[in-house]
Amino acid sequence: MSESDSSFGGGSGGMELDPAFASIPKNKSCLCIWRVENFKLVAVPRESHGIFFKGDAYVIYHAEEIKKSTGSSSTIASSLIQHIHFWIGSEATQDEAGVAAYKTVELDDHLLGNAVQHREVQGNESERFLSYFKSRGGVTYRQGGIASGFHRHQSTNEPRLFHLKGRHTVRLFEMPAIDWSYISRGDVYLLDLNEVIFIWNGSKSNKYERLQAMHRAKQLRDERGKTNIVIIEDGEEMKMSKDELKLFESKLSLKDKKLNLNETIDDNDDDTRSDGAHIKLYKCSDESGTLKVTEKKVGPLVKSDLESEDAYIVDNGAHGIWVWVGRRSNPKERREAMRNALGFLQKKGYPKMTKVCRVIDGAEPMEFIALFKTWLDSNAQKGLGKTYTKGHIAKMVSSQFDVTTMHLHPQLAAATQMPDDGSGKKEIYRIEQFKMIPYPETMHGIFFSGDSFVIQYTYNDQQNSYTLIYFWLGHHSSLDEQGAAAIGAVELDKKMNGTATIIRVVQDKEPLHFMAMFHGHMIIFKHGKRSGFRNLQYYDENNSENDDTYLLQVRGLSKYDTKAVQINIYCISQFNFFFHLIDLRASSLNSNDCFVLFTSQCVYIWCGKGSTGDEREMSKVVASSKSKEPIMVFEGQEKDEFWSHFPSGKEPYASDKRLGEHQSALNNMNDHPARLYEVSNASGRTTAIEIPNFTQADLDEDDVMLLDAWTSIFLWIGKNSNKTEMKDAERIAYDYLRTDPSNRDSDTPIIKTKQNYEPIHFTGFFGPWDRNYWTTKSSYEATKSMLHATNRSEIYAELIKEKPKQNILNRTTVTKYSYELLLKPADELPEDVNPELREIHLNDEEFFQRFKMTYAEYTSKPVWRQKELKKMAKLF
Known part of the structure; x- marks a missing residue:
């Protein structure tokens, strides 16, 4: 059976399959x-699932059936995407890590080599790995491992102290012992006593x-059914109730806090997006x-x-190493790809925790594809003309645009970036002398590359x-004009109270959507206001003396994305206002497109052999x-x-015929899903942190968020975001594009877009969208009060009962030995040493x-505390 015959089973190459995989x-x-x-x-x-012991190694298999939307309420099942991860704990032995790698x-x-392989190291896991456990509250790292006697994963009732890290993807680190020396003011901790969970918030967390x-x-x-939750703010421990304080101090005495509290603050809680400008490829x-x-x-x-x-x-540096194995490479290269990558890692001197991933030709994950500038579809144009790249959104699924469908299925609006059909109200302004001047309605759809314009567009859905x-911004408009256009847009937004x-x-x-506003009739001429706007006369129907000749190239696959671009122009002004000659040549033609040639006598529509019927129809609209x-x-049928209308006559031109059509916008969205980043300056520097498997709940109203929809970049402004973040947001977007490994x-x-005023071509990326989400969402204080209100006071009575003191041997009579x-x-x-009472020796x-x-002070502590102290001294 070939690799393409199945995605599962039967490929163990004569090797006996581990029974564990049979399930x-x-x-x-x-x-x-x-x-x-x-x-x-x-x-x-x-x-x-989600609990990992730092002394162990694991193998994780994840399979996901990818479904592609058809634009209706139905879906079509697609291929099974498979990933295998081997996870290595920070204290795992080399033998355990080797077994995990071999079993991977x-x-x-067994999966016929179709899976993507990942090497994961504790504390530096891939976003994909962490996303598997997001619904379970993140990952938890426990002390010990199989070699330490932890033979079962079920949790015990022993008290544990956990350090919580992560703003969106949570990691819980179990501390070696319950002690103030493991606690920092810059972080948050959970003291889990099973029946009661204390949350201690450092003052700088x-x-x-x-x-x-x-x-x-x-x-x-x-999960447990009955557990009290007590939230404690650093420095406000005495505000707890008498029973809460007594129980808390039985584990963490406040007398020891000042002496042992760790004052170190580490704000490096998440990986920021890397600068991929120096990505390298090795053969x-x-x-x-x-x-x-x-x-x-x-x-x-x-x-x-x-x-x-x-x-x-x-090689993406410390941010990850990828091994790509071609489908026709030899079996040895496939099997040893991961080992070779680890050798490369060592040779380069990269940290041991650097992520390593092996991918197979034809089964590359989105994270890998995103490293490339272009990733052509198998049916893409190989020669000149239109080519499909991962950034191109093609025609609408249907030539009949149904606005209602967009609002019923916002994911379609997101895929096509079409909030409506473009039939709303628009007001257009042209920048003249750095001011916004109303643009005549008769000129709507006509743009000039030497100018900048501002368009205010209003549409309605069923409710709002x-x-x-x-x-x-025209290519040849000045920077000052472009700046004036940006300021003008902000001023219009201010007039609308910031809701646009x-x-x-x-x-x-x-x-x-921009092109849809002009209903298939958008033309871009060269020059602009600074050149006297001689071009306006091209559309002056009453000017019979207008004898200019110019050529328009028409592109677009439907009424909603057709525009004409003036590529060459030959003008002679009867007023001798200016003389401008821009190489009007037949070599500008292309077999894949339609062109409209305007002359003083007639208008020609030239249709290349690779042009579509839609393009020809749209050319008629432009010519009309x-x-x-x-x-x-x-x-081929030209006379x-x-x-004769071309100064140089007939010349060779690009004539490679289109080999395939663009795939639909929906498929493009599936192949290149949107990515969400949080933009923050909480640490004093502006960072962009990626959020995997995002939902509406990940949009934080105190921050600026960046949504990469590939064909566009959204900046979502939370209502409580600070001025610095808002000011830096656009710069972050530019830097994001500039440093993208795929050379965006x-x-x-x-x-x-601003919180509470999101258009549907934004909300469609987030699945179910609740317009009332932020008005009904509980604040921090409200959540804190709600948790406290559900606590049961009777729990404390049993927990704070005095435990009988441990029987103490006569320490003065036992033989003393060295600590070592x-x-x-x-x-x-x-022989005379009890392993459970080493300390008395x-x-x-x-x-x-x-x-x-002193030993007397030690024996005055509760039994659980004595155990913790022995753990810290490594005598337990």
């Missing part, structure tokens, strides 16, 4: 986790982690029997750099009215702006009269050195 559901979405125990894989029960290869063989701590504690309470070869890695290129990269006969390493403010969505549009990068009936001219176009449209000897395993201790001086207290 994997075939051709279904699932998440399976195994822990390495005594060189074997043992399944982790579902209720313990074994499972991949951030509000996001405080909220996350409450959500995580509530989730634990819901791997083992022809001589020894692996040879040769640098092939420094970014930007394109798909054609990868050849299916070979294997390559894409929305306003979009576009500012359009502002969109920056650069000539030739017009989004679909003149009173003359257009003459249709088909490629000499047609060529800096003229990609940037759209500013008492650290030995139980079977190597002297220390002399007074060494006991105080290790426990920071």
Whole structure:
């Protein structure tokens, strides 16, 4: 059976399949986790998914059935996307890590090599890995491992102290002991006593982690059925009730806080987006029997750099190493790809925790594709003319535009970037002398590359009215004019009390909706106001003396995305106002498009062999702006009269016929899903932090968010975001485009939208959208009060009962041994040493050195506290 025959089973290459893998559901979405125990894989029960012991190694298999929307309420199942991760704890042995890596290869063989392989290291996992556990409140790192006697994943009732990190994707780190020395003012901690969870918020901790701590504690309470949650603010411990304070101090005495509290503050809680300007490509070869890695290129990269006969390493520095294995590469290269990548990692001196991922030709994940400037579809144009790249949105699914469908299915509006059909009300202003001057309605749809324009567009849905403010920047307009257009857009927004969505549009990068406003009749001429606007006479129907000749190229696949661009122009002004000659040549023609040639005698529509019927119909619309009936001219059937209008006559031109059509906008959205980033300056520097598997709940009203929809960049402004973040937001968007490893176009449209005034082509990226979400969302204080109100006071009575004191042997009579000897395993201790009472064999001086207290003080502590102190001294 070939790789293309199935995505599951039967490919173990003669190797006996591990019985652990027999439980994997075939051709279904699932998440399976195994822990390495005594060189074997043992399944982790579902209720313990997301809990990882730092002394262990794991194998994780995730499969997701991708569905593609058809634009209606139905969906069509697509391929099964498979990922295998092997996770290495910070204290896992080399043998355990090796078993996990080997079993990953074994499972991949069973899956016929179709899965993406990931190497994950504790604390630096990929966003994809972390996203698997987002619904479970994030990942939890526990102390110990299989070698330490933790043979089961079920939690115990022992008290535990957890350090919470992460504003969006939560990580819980179990501390070695419950002690103030493991607590910092800059962070949030959960003291989990099972029946009671104390949340301690450091005075310099951030509000996001405080909220996350409450959500995580509530989730634990819901799982257990009865648990009190007590929120404590640093310095306000005495505000707890008498019973709460007594219980808290039985674990963390306030007398020890000032002495032992860690004052270090670490605000590096999330990975920020990397600068991919120096991404590198290496070719791997083992022809001589020894692996040879040769640098092939420094970014930007394109798909054609990868050849299916070979294997390559894409080096994104400390942010990750990718191994790409071609479909026609040899089996050895496939099996050893991950090992070779780890060798490359070591040779480069990158940190051991650097993420490493192996991908297969034809099954590349979005994270890998995003590193490339272009990733051509298999049916894309190979020659001149229109080509499909990952940034191109093609025609509408249907030529009949149904506005109601957009509001019923906002994901369609998001995919096409069409909030409505463009039939709303528009007011257009042209920048003249740095002021906005109303643009005549008769000129709507006619633009000049030497000018900048501002368009205020208003439309209605079934309930509300929305306003979009576009500012359009011609290629040859001055920077001052462009600045005036941007300021003009902001001023219009202010008049509307800041409720409008502002969109920056650069000539030739017009989004679909922009063109839809002109109903298939958008023309861009060269020059502008500074050149006297001689071009206005092109559309002066009453000027019979207008004998200018010019050529328009018509592009577009439907009424909603057709525009004509003046590519060459030959003008002679009867007033000798100016003389301008711009190479009007037949070589400008292209077999894939339609062109409209305007002359003083007639109008020609030239139709290339690769042009579509829609393009020809739209050309008629453009040509109809003149009173003359257009003459249709088909490629290969031109008469000499047609060529006579070109100064150089007939010449060769691009004639490669289109080999395939653009895929639909919906498929483009599936292939290149949107990515959300939080823009913040909370740490004193502006950062952009990616949020995986985002929903509306991830839009924080205190921040600016950046949504990368590939064909456009949205900046979402939270109502409480600070002025610095708002000011830096647009710069962040430019920097984001500039540093993208795929070498993005800096003229990609940037759209500013504000909280509570989001258009549907923004909300469609977030799944179900609740217009009342922020009005009904509980604040921090409200959530805190709600959790406190559900606490039950009777829980404390049992917990704060005095425990009987431990029987104490006569310490003065036992033999004393060195601390080093008492650290030995139980079977190597002297016969008279009880492994559970090692501490009594220390002399007074060494006991105080290790426990920071006298033996009498130690014995006065509760039993649980004695255990914690012994753990800290490594005598437990």
